[in-house]
Amino acid sequence: xxxxxxxxxxxxxxxxxxxxxxxxxxxxxxxxxxxxxxxxxxxxxxxxxxxxxxxxxxxxxxxxxxxxxxxxxxxxxxxxxxxxxxxxxxxxxxxxxxxxxxxxxxxxxxxxxxxxxxxxxxxxxxxxxxxxxxxxxxxxxxxxxxxxxxxxxxxxxxxxxxxxxxxxxxxxxxxxxxxxxxxxxxxxxxxxxxxxxxxxxxxxxxxxxxxxxxxxxxxxxxxxxxxxxxxxxxxxxxxxxxxxxxxxx
Numbered sequence: 191x192x193x194x195x196x197x198x199x200x201x202x203x204x205x206x207x208x209x210x211x212x213x214x215x216x217x218x219x220x221x222x223x224x225x226x227x228x229x230x231x232x233x234x235x236x237x238x239x240x241x242x243x244x245x246x247x248x249x250x251x252x253x254x255x256x257x258x259x260x261x262x263x264x265x266x267x268x269x270x271x272x273x274x275x276x277x278x279x280x281x282x283x284x285x286x287x288x289x290x291x292x293x294x295x296x297x298x299x300x301x302x303x304x305x306x307x308x309x310x311x312x313x314x315x316x317x318x319x320x321x322x323x324x325x326x327x328x329x330x331x332x333x334x335x336x337x338x339x340x341x342x343x344x345x346x347x348x349x350x351x352x353x354x355x356x357x358x359x360x361x362x363x364x365x366x367x368x369x370x371x372x373x374x375x376x377x378x379x380x381x382x383x384x385x386x387x388x389x390x391x392x393x394x395x396x397x398x399x400x401x402x403x404x405x406x407x408x409x410x411x412x413x414x415x416x417x418x419x420x421x422x423x424x425x426x427x428x429x430x431x432x433x434x435x436x437x438x439x
Contacts, residue, residue: 223260227253230260239434240334241265243426246273246297251280258297259284266301267333271326271426273297294325294425298333306335307436309363313338313429314352314379316345316369319394323425324368327390330429331366336436346374352382359383364432368425370394373405380414386435389419390428 202208223230234242241264244257254270254277261268262285270281271294278290278297288299313328315321321342328338339358344351352359352375359365360383367376368390376389389412391405398404402422409419420427 225256225260228257230257232261232264235265239437240430241268243330243430244268244270244273246270246277246295251277255280255284262299266299268299269330269333269426270297271295271330291325291329293322294329295322296326296329298329300333302335304335305337306438307337307363307433308438309436310337310339310361311429311432311436312341312359312362312365314341314344314355314359314365314367314375316343316367316371316375317394318343320368320370320392323390323392323423324366326425327366327368327429327432328425330426331433331436334430334433336433344375345369345371346378349378352378356382364388364435366390366428366432368392368428369409370402370405371399373408376409376417376419377412377414380412380417383416385416386432387414387417388428388432389417390425391419391422393423 199213203213221233223232231242241261244254246254258268258270258281273295281297282288285299288297290297311331313324315324328340331338341355344355359379362385364386365379365383366388367379369375370392373391376387380387389409391402391409393402406422
């Protein structure tokens with residue numbers, strides 16, 4: 191809920207342009223908008239630093255479009271994660287500036303490209319198979335007003351690849367490291383830099399990887415003290431928290 195919006199409503203009430211019933215209804219609507227199938231949280235940006243993001247999995251195209259339309263009426267940048275090309279087609283029929291990012295399964299509209307970051311966020315993957323999750327992190331961070339650089343396929347099986355990127359890593363403000371298998375890369379990166387490293391375990395790997403659990407446990411047990419970890423395949427969460435760490439204010 192934005193303080194300016196509340197002040198505008200109170201001013202209207204003082205001028206008798208709104209009665210008390212309408213004023214109460216409008217204030218409630220500032221907090222959230224009830225669509226029946228969803229309560230669109232319009233106060234999310236003021237509380238958490240970015241508007242509500244639509245998790246597309248399990249929602250119908252009609253539901254996604256309805257929520258998207260309400261959010262975009264109040265905020266310039268909106269994200270839909272874990273969605274598909276069919277939903278994108280329906281969204282783009284309404285919003286022609288919507289972007290589809292197939293690898294990350296993300297739809298986004300960015301109308302405000304103000305740089306809100308202290309420095310640059312680097313997104314790094316251990317392998318090419320980790321790119322979809324890493325792209326979700328990168329697209330999220332960009333939508334939240336950050337400069338993002340990408341380093342793909344620099345896992346520990348060829349340690350020279352990540353060591354060759356040391357200068358980029360050391361000039362980053364926050365680093366997101368995405369890895370499956372045994373999840374070793376965040377520890378290596380953490381040992382090279384003095385900034386926060388956000389580890390993202392992925393579900394990439396053979397049987398004993400247990401769908402990302404092995405990578406998750408490896409990252410949680412990192413001996414690099416600057417490494418913290420989000421959930422398996424949670425690129426969005428990593429991009430979000432990296433953005434908050436990097437924010438100027």
